[in-house]
C-alpha cells in the first residue's frame with residue numbers, strides 16, 4: 001500500500017468540502033455584479049429584421065429609431081430545435097435543424113429559406129430559455145411543460161401582462177403565457193390564458209363581433225376561437241369587473257387569483273377605443289382583458305382603398321378610427337401594471353409586421369413598423385418619467401425575419417428614396433427566414449447580454465441565441 005493514498009483518503013472529505021466552497025463562491029461572486037430587477041419589458045416586432053428597420057428609417061427620414069440607440073446592440077439567432085410543421089397527426093414532419101451557419105447564410109438564399117422557426121417556437125424560446133419544435137406553445141421537444149417569464153414574475157409577487165396587435169391567443173402572446181402542443185389550438189389556449197394564467201393584463205384582437213374593418217358583424221359572430229368560444233366571450237363581457245365563476249358547456253370554471261390575496265380576481269373587459277385610452281390615466285381596474293373592436297389585427301387587414309397595391313405607400317387607405325393604437329394599449333397596460341410596488345413583466349408584440357411581410361405589402365409593413373416604434377417610444381418615456389433605467393430592463397427585438405427583405409437583389413442593401421417615399425425594397429420570400437435579427441437592450445442588467453454573445457457572424461458580428469434572453473432574466477430574478 002502506498003502511504004500517500006492514505007493521506008489522500010483522509011483528506012478526501014476536506015477536499016470535497018473545499019470544492020463545494022469554491023463552487024458556491026463562483027456564482028455568488030458573479031451574481032454580486034447583477035442589479036436588482038424590478039420591471040422587465042420585452043417588445044417583439046414579429047418578423048422584424050435589420051432591413052425592415054432600415055426601411056422605416058428611410059421612410060421617416062431619420063438616421064435611427066430611438067431603440068437603435070440602446071447601449072446593447074447585438075445580433076440574435078432564431079432557429080428552432082426542430083423545424084418543419086409539427087401537427088398532431090404527423091409529428092414526424094418535424095425534423096432536427098442544423099442551427100445557423102454564417103457562411104451559408106451569406107452565400108445561399110435557399111439556406112435561409114430552410115429550417116426557419118415559426119412564431120410559437122420563437123416565443124417559447126424567448127419566454128422560457130429553451131429552444132423547441134415549431135408550433136410548440138411553452139412545451140419542450142419532449143412535450144414537457146416549460147415555465148416562462150410570466151410565471152417567474154408572478155411567482156415573485158410581480159404583475160404580468162401581454163399586449164399585441166393580433167389575436168390575444170396568437171403564437172407570440174400564447175408562448176409567453178400558455179402551454180400547448182400546437183399553436184392552432186386557439187380556443188383552449190385562450191381558456192388557459194384567461195383562467196389558468198395569473199396575468200394582470202391581456203390586450204389584443206380577436207373580437208368575434210367585428211370584422212377586419214372594425215364593422216360590427218350582422219347576424220352570427222365570426223369564429224370566437226381566439227377568445228375561447230362565443231359562450232365564454234358573452235359571459236366575460238356580461239360579467240366584466242365582477243364575475244369570477246363561469247359555467248361553460250355544463251362545466252364550472254373559476255378565475256385565478258392574480259394578486260396573491262387568495263381570492264379569485266375578475267377580469268374587467270374593455271373593447272372600446274375610448275376605454276383603452278382612459279386606462280392610460282388615473283386609477284385603473286386591477287385586472288384588464290382588452291379586446292379591441294376588430295377581428296384579427298388592428299389595422300393591417302383593413303380593406304384597401306381604390307388603387308392600393310402591395311407597392312403602394314403607407315396610409316393610402318384611411319386607418320380604422322374605432323380601435324386604439326398599439327402605443328395607446330401599451331400606455332394603458334403600463335398604468336395598470338405599475339400599481340404593483342414589486343414591479344412587473346410586460347411583453348408587447350407588433351404582430352402584424354409579420355403579416356404584412358408575408359403578404360409582401362410594402363406600405364403596410366412600414367405602417368406596422370411605425371406603430372411598433374411608437375409603442376417602444378411610449379415604453380421609453382414611461383421608464384424615464386415613472387421608473388428609471390436602474391430598475392427597469394427594456395429589450396427590443398424580433399422573433400425571426402419575414403420576407404427575406406433586401407434591395408435590388410438578395411444581400412443588396414435597401415436604398416433611400418427620401419422622406420415620405422417608399423425605399424428601394426424587395427421581398428425575396430413570402431415566408432420566414434433563418435436570417436439573424438437585431439437585438440437591443442437598455443436598463444438594469446442589459447450589459448450582461450454581451451457575455452452571452454459568444455458566437456460570431458461575419459457581417460452582423462457577435463450574436464446571442466433567442467433562448468438566452470430568458471436565461472439572463474432568470475439569473476437576474478433569482479439573484
Ligand SMILES: [Zn+2]
Nearest residue numbers: 046047119399
Ligand atoms: Zn413570428
